[in-house]
Amino acid sequence: MSFTVAIVGRPNVGKSTLFNRIIGKRVSIVDDKPGVTRDRIYGQIEWNGKKLTVVDTGGVEPASRDIILNQMKRQVDFAIDTADVIVFLVDGKEGLTSADEDVASILRKSGKPVLLVVNKVDNFRNVPENYEFYRLGFDDIIFISASHGLAVGDLLDRLTDYI
Ligand code: GDP
Numbered sequence: 001m002s003f004t005v006a007i008v009g010r011p012n013v014g015k016s017t018l019f020n021r022i023i024g025k026r027v028s029i030v031d032d033k034p035g036v037t038r039d040r041i042y043g044q045i046e047w048n049g050k051k052l053t054v055v056d057t058g059g060v061e062p063a064s065r066d067i068i069l070n071q072m073k074r075q076v077d078f079a080i081d082t083a084d085v086i087v088f089l090v091d092g093k094e095g096l097t098s099a100d101e102d103v104a105s106i107l108r109k110s111g112k113p114v115l116l117v118v119n120k121v122d123n124f125r126n127v128p129e130n131y132e133f134y135r136l137g138f139d140d141i142i143f144i145s146a147s148h149g150l151a152v153g154d155l156l157d158r159l160t161d162y163i
């Protein structure tokens with residue numbers, strides 16, 4: 001099994017958009033409604049001469065708030081069990097939410113390497129207004145736009161640094 005990267009985060013933060021951007025195909029379903037990744041989806045790429053397996057851990061069906069929270073916990077458990085590094089994706093347009101804080105505390109306790117990725121930073125002038133995410137307590141943080149492809153190469157560079 002090659003080095004595995006799992007993408008976790010709330011519904012609608014852009015997990016599937018990022019996955020498709022990294023893999024270079026529209027494999028994963030992107031939808032405006034939260035929770036519309038049907039299943040875990042795996043893809044492989046080579047970057048800086050290193051092989052990465054990337055997992056989109058998205059949800060099963062659009063669902064109620066309780067079901068979504070439950071699902072997120074399962075995704076996080078799965079990622080902790082199987083990934084070498086976890087991409088914790090948050091939404092820079094929406095800002096920091098309590099669900100992000102819940103996920104962050106589980107991830108911190110796991111001791112797994114976590115790269116905190118603030119998505120939807122479509123313009124780098126918007127980076128300072130996203131400094132609140134430093135509060136989540138991860139040293140490794142990067143600001144990207146999955147849909148515009150901004151800093152996604154930098155993200156992959158950072159991921160291969162963990163290998
Ligand atoms: P998921 O539920 O986490 O898999 O999120 P999706 O990938 O399905 O994306 C949810 C919504 O966010 C879609 O409407 C995407 O087009 C949008 N989105 C994803 N990445 C970006 C981004 O970098 N900037 C902006 N403005 N929208 C984005």
Ligand code: MG
Nearest residue numbers: 016036037058
């Ligand atoms: Mg999805």
